[in-house]
Amino acid sequence: MKQSIWKQTDFLKMWGSQSFQSLGHILLLVLIMTQIYSMTESVFGAAAVLALMSGAAFISGLLASYFINHFSLTRLLFYIGWGRGISTVILGYLLLAEGQSTLFLILIVLFFSSFIGAWYQPARFALLPLVVSKSQYMKANGTITLVHQLIITAGWGIGGLMAVFVPFPAIIGITASCFILSGILIKLIHLTIDTKSVKVDSKVDHAWKKIFHIPIIRTITLMDFIEGLANAIWASALLLAFTTVVLEKGAEWWGALNAGYTVGAMIGSLLVISGLKLLERKIGLMIGLCGLSMGIFTFLFALSPHALLAVIVCVLMGPMYSIRDICQETVLQDIMNPSERASVMAARNAIIAPWTGCTFLIMGYLADVLGIQMVYFLAAALYCIASVIALLHPSLREYTYKVEQEIRA
Structure with a gap:
């Protein structure tokens, strides 16, 4: 009999990584939306930030389709977590400055965070079949989807309350910690094979x-x-x-x-x-x-x-x-x-x-x-x-x- 996915420590680590990644992403969105709107006093300005993040994700997806196979999946996900965590701290520092001159730097850091974040889902998608057995793919996907839905649903409300009642530096710390913990949990996964994808001989397309x-x-x-x-x-x-x-x-x-x-x-x-x-x-x-x-x-x-x-x-x-x-x-x-x-x-x-x-x-x-x-x-x-x-x-x-x-x- 197959071991339950809830008793497989590697799956639990990946499940936790996805959970922290989703929560960190939602908190970051709430944080950015409220702060950018406060700085610009413009709905268009806040919407433009979402457009920037979508553009970064699109460019990132194009590049990832060519180069993601050159990296170990666990190592890549680890660096994504730390990269987004550090960029969140930098964003917090820039947002606290509250100067219009820092807006350009904020957008650059936000672009970087969205760019590397777009590599997370394809890498996690590829890692799951290496963590659980084939007969458990569907149950594992369902579990990850469920927790993602719960976090998305609750995250906006929690983020809004935090923006009102929790000091700004604390929100930055919590958000950055979510990303970093996401990376650490992936790094703790022990696989019997190297997750660096096998190089293919076909053209780059x-x-x-x-x-x-x-x-x-x-x-x-x-x-x-x-x-x-x-x-x-x-x-x-x-x-x-x-x-x-x-x-x-x-x-x-x-x-x-x-x-x-x-x-x-x-x-x-x-x-x-x-x-x-x-x-x-x-x-x-x-x-x-x-x-x-x-x-x-x-x-x-x-x-x-x-x-x-x-x-x-x-x-x-x-x-x-x-x-x-x-x-x-x-x-x-x-x-x-x-x-x-x-x-x-x-x-x-x-x-x-x-x-x-x-x-x-x-x-x-x-x-x-x-x-x-x-x-x-x-x-x-x-x-x-x-x-x-x-x-x-x-x-x-x-x-x-x-x-x-x-x-x-």
Whole structure:
């Protein structure tokens, strides 16, 4: 019998590293948003900081897709933690100076922190299959997704309270400590192999070619593009517009819709963690069916005559997307060679990240032109189209684990 992931110290260290990394990132965002807004007294200035961080992540993803294979994963994650921790301390010092002349230096340090931070997820994605056995990929991914959802949900509220009641130097210290602890925990992982990826002999665009040449990766990436446009309807601005215009309710129901979806997503992660064998046996089919369910629930959401019914639909929708997301990540980890996981994931992120930013603009424009309710009907259709692509792709639809061939790294 396989040892529970909760009894595997290496997985617990990686789980803790992801938790501290997520918490540090959220606290850093809250810290930067509040301080930059205070310095510039401009909403645009605060928004520009987010754009800068997204730009840094995009450039970083491009470079990571070429060079991440040249580094040991554990060593790289260790340096990322320390790098972000030290940069946070420098940011704190510059923010305390409160001079307009320091704003440029703040942006440089923030760019650096976002740049190296973008390497974390591809490296962690590639490391997980080396820490747990193949039969535990899905449960491990579900566990990490759940804790990430919890931290994202609670982090904004905790960060806001800390910004009001906790001294600024203490917040800096806590945030920096989260990043540093994230790096230390990864360094404590003991593997039987060197996590430096095997060098490949193909050209430097190898990772990019994999995205388009491997049918399952190409199909999932296409689905991500389609669903990415649909996902834009859950952005705060569009959801608030739906709440006020269609449901004719106030901001309190807007918050309830957000909370309902988050609760549902956590339930989905818990279902995966519970070890449902159906998900493992029919993992490819579940990706398509969950996407189809998202389309149906989004259609029902758009038709909801009452706010309470809309909240219930959000709760039911959450597990579908969470399960789909975890299944997809597990398939990608399983289908890629160990030497390709980090670079291919970095290349995918570099493609999808800028597209995600564009989707908000596209859906916002369509909401103005077509009306907010029509945009939700459009999103429902997009979810269904993505699910049909998955269901019509034989190798993805019939994809299943071959655990008997498992080799423990």
